[in-house]
Structures are given as C-alpha cells and as structure tokens.
Amino acid sequence: MFQRIMLACLALCLAPCLTGTSLRAEEVPPLQIVTSTTQTADFARQIVGDRWHVSCVLAPGQDPHLYQITPDNAQLVAAADLCIENGLLLEGHDWMRTLAEDNRKTLVTCTEGIEPLELDEDGTKVKDPHAWFSPRNAAIYVKNIERAVSRQDPEHQHAYEARAKLYLAQLRTLHAWIVTQCNAIPAEQRMLVTSHDAFNYFCDAYKFRSAAPAGWSTGDEIGAGLTSERRQKTVDSIRGMGVPAIFVETSVNPDIIAEIAKEAGVVVGGELYSDSMGPAGSAGESYIGMMRENVLTIVGALK
Amino acid sequence: MRPLAAIVTSAVILGGLQLYMVLRERYRPPAPTFVERFTEDAYGMELTLTFRAARDAFEFDDEGPVLSVLFRGDIVFAADDAVDANVPVVVDNIPGIVVGANEFVVHALTGGTDWDTSHAVRIRLLRNGLPIAEQTLWSDPGEPVRGTVFLDVPEALREDEHEDDHEHENVS
Numbered sequence: 232m233f234q235r236i237m238l239a240c241l242a243l244c245l246a247p248c249l250t251g252t253s254l255r256a257e258e259v260p261p262l263q264i265v266t267s268t269t270q271t272a273d274f275a276r277q278i279v280g281d282r283w284h285v286s287c288v289l290a291p292g293q294d295p296h297l298y299q300i301t302p303d304n305a306q307l308v309a310a311a312d313l314c315i316e317n318g319l320l321l322e323g324h325d326w327m328r329t330l331a332e333d334n335r336k337t338l339v340t341c342t343e344g345i346e347p348l349e350l351d352e353d354g355t356k357v358k359d360p361h362a363w364f365s366p367r368n369a370a371i372y373v374k375n376i377e378r379a380v381s382r383q384d385p386e387h388q389h390a391y392e393a394r395a396k397l398y399l400a401q402l403r404t405l406h407a408w409i410v411t412q413c414n415a416i417p418a419e420q421r422m423l424v425t426s427h428d429a430f431n432y433f434c435d436a437y438k439f440r441s442a443a444p445a446g447w448s449t450g451d452e453i454g455a456g457l458t459s460e461r462r463q464k465t466v467d468s469i470r471g472m473g474v475p476a477i478f479v480e481t482s483v484n485p486d487i488i489a490e491i492a493k494e495a496g497v498v499v500g501g502e503l504y505s506d507s508m509g510p511a512g513s514a515g516e517s518y519i520g521m522m523r524e525n526v527l528t529i530v531g532a533l534k
Numbered sequence: 535m536r537p538l539a540a541i542v543t544s545a546v547i548l549g550g551l552q553l554y555m556v557l558r559e560r561y562r563p564p565a566p567t568f569v570e571r572f573t574e575d576a577y578g579m580e581l582t583l584t585f586r587a588a589r590d591a592f593e594f595d596d597e598g599p600v601l602s603v604l605f606r607g608d609i610v611f612a613a614d615d616a617v618d619a620n621v622p623v624v625v626d627n628i629p630g631i632v633v634g635a636n637e638f639v640v641h642a643l644t645g646g647t648d649w650d651t652s653h654a655v656r657i658r659l660l661r662n663g664l665p666i667a668e669q670t671l672w673s674d675p676g677e678p679v680r681g682t683v684f685l686d687v688p689e690a691l692r693e694d695e696h697e698d699d700h701e702h703e704n705v706s
Contacts, residue, residue: 367591374594396594403592407649 500532
C-alpha cells in the first residue's frame, strides 16, 4: 500500500515536468528575417516584435556601399524565411539581391513605391538610395515590410498591422518634431555639408541645401566616390554660402571632412548617423533615435 | 341592464373611433410632390485647392483617391495622383443637375503633415462654362477636407429673356 502511494506521489511530481517538456518540443521556432541594413532591421523589428528573429548583415557603423559579402552571410541568408534590402543599389553592386537570389529566398525591396530623387553626378542620372532620411519614406518602408511579413505569416496579420500603425504614428510625431526643430535654423543657414551625398531626402523634406565631396556612394559605382572637382566644389559652396559648420558621418572616414573644414575655415559641427545606425546603447541604436540625434546635432551647429 | 349599457357604450366608442379613422383619411391634405426639373444645359465644376492634395504617408490604409467629388451617389471626379494647389481642376459634363439645390460630397487628402493649418477647396458650378454658384469647404486644422456643399442652380434664362436683357443694357 505504502509503495503504491509513493508511486502515485512520484507520478504527480513528474507530471508537470513531462508535460512541460512535451510543450517545449511542440513550440515552433520563430521565423527568420535577414536584412541588409541596420535601418531596415529596426523597421522589421518594430513590426514583427518577438514573433520573428531579425538578423542584420551589416553591423552598426558598417558602410553598405563598400560591404563585401562573406560565407557567414550566405549561411545566414540560407536559414532565412524572408530577406529585406533597401534597394536602389545602396547595397554596393547589389550584394543583398545576390545573396537572396543565390539562396532562392523572397526578397523585399523597401524603397519600392517611393518617389526616388534623381541626382546628376557628373552628367550621370542616379537614383538616390538614401530614402529613409525622410520619415515619409520610412513609412513606405514600414508598409512594404508589413505587407511582406503578413503574406508570409497571415495568421498574425492583425498583430503586424497593429504594430505597423503604432509605428507609423511615431514616425508622424518624429516628422512633426523635426519640422519644429529645423524652423529654428534661419533659411539662409540651412546648408548641410556631409562626407557623402546621403542626406538629399532629409534636405528635400526640411528645406536644406546639400553638398558633399563624395558622390551618392562611397564606393566605385558610376557617379560615386571622392573626386578633386567635387572636393573643390564643396569648399566653394561652404565659402559662398557662409555655412557655420559641416558634418562627418559615423560610417565614413572623417579625415576628408576635417581637411575640408580646415580649408574652408569652418568647424566640424558633429557626427551624423548616415548609412548605418549606432551600436546598442547609443542614442542612434534605433531609427527614431538616430534621426533625433542627427537633428539635434544639425540644429545645434547651424542655428 | 348594466351589461346592455356597457355594450352600447363600447359600440359608441368603437364606432366613433372608426368614423374618425375613415374621415381622417378622406380629409388628409395631399402630400406635396417634388418634381425634379432637369435642365438641358451643360454643367461642369471647377475645384481650386489651397493646398497640394496628396496621400498621407503615415496613414496605414492609404488607398482611394486623393481628391474626389460625389454627386447623387456617383463619383463624378476622382484623382489618384497628387493635385497641385491653386491650379483649378475642371470637371466637365456632370449629368443630373436640377434646378434648385444640388448636393455634392467633396473629399480631399491633405498629405497629413500640416498639423496646425486649415485647408480649403473652392467649388464652382459652371453652366455652359460660366460660374453660376460657388462655395468654399474648409477643413479642421490638420484634417482632410471632407464635407457636403449645396449649390443652388437658378432657372436658366430663356433665349428671349437674354435678348430682353441685352436690350435693357443697350438702353441704359
């Protein structure tokens, strides 16, 4: 009798453990998203929350124009359920598309549906890929990603929609805040000189003029890179417009801007997040944080 | 005796009620009839915006036209692409305009970025290319322009009335 009672107690004690084990075995591993840039990774995380695991090929501070893919990247993409890129050749020589196509993965191009700005780089028309610098375009990125994840996981479509709506409201607030902040800079001082031509969408949205010694890309694509003509033109622009400060970028070598600042007799106004967001724990670890930090730096130096 | 009195009283009350119902129907004044008087003139509309009508990028569901006009439940004008400010948009051949009040539903998206500004759409009704009625529809600050306008169409002057008018002008 005593033995039976002991066995029953043992069974009762072990039951939750056994049930727990079987539940864990039934848990579905989260879906995997692999994005090319830190900004697109942040947008994806905002929409999917904990339902997907989001990985980014680029580490914070890395330059997407110059990036060379590695075998680890191919392995990461091979395990992905969905790949996301910025598009418009931000990823130098289209490396994210190459990775996705080689692994036969669905690729979402975030810039699909935006009205790209056309740059005239030494007679060559180039579509500017840095579209996320306008929160309105960021909203299009978010909607493109939401549509793609909802297609992939229709069961949780309402959750993705709800999260996307919430994030769009935050982007609207961000846009309103930037407008208010930029209004503190007199119109004639709204000139943004940066390492490379990344801020055209920002300048277009908030009525700045822009200049950069390097073209639309830091790489070796057509109309890209640093040339002596562009460098001289930038120095002339700074002198001609009476710009009080110019800016370096977190993902680009700051030496050239420091030299130009010295030559033009202006100060370096600070460091801006451009093609990449900041590392975890920094002010620029999220898209909204990055934009906020950039605006504070720009307004502080130019007003 | 009492049951008989009760029956008679009930019969009188019910009979009176019945009589009232019959006479009421007989002497009811005739319901007024509304006759829509369609005109044969060519009607159009001119819309002028104080703002650039565009989709609100921060809106999740941004389907549908940026500027639309409904009349009698039908869409008489819809623009899917952005419409510039201060450039009149002319809508030709609007069918079903009647003499008297005509109700139009106007909806224009404002891009959703001017939070503290009210926007307006001026609506002019044109008869044979000439404006005959006009109204301006305003939005609340930061909101799309959305509402109904009633444009009153006067009786068209007949040809002989036109001639009379000219004679009067010549005399004066």
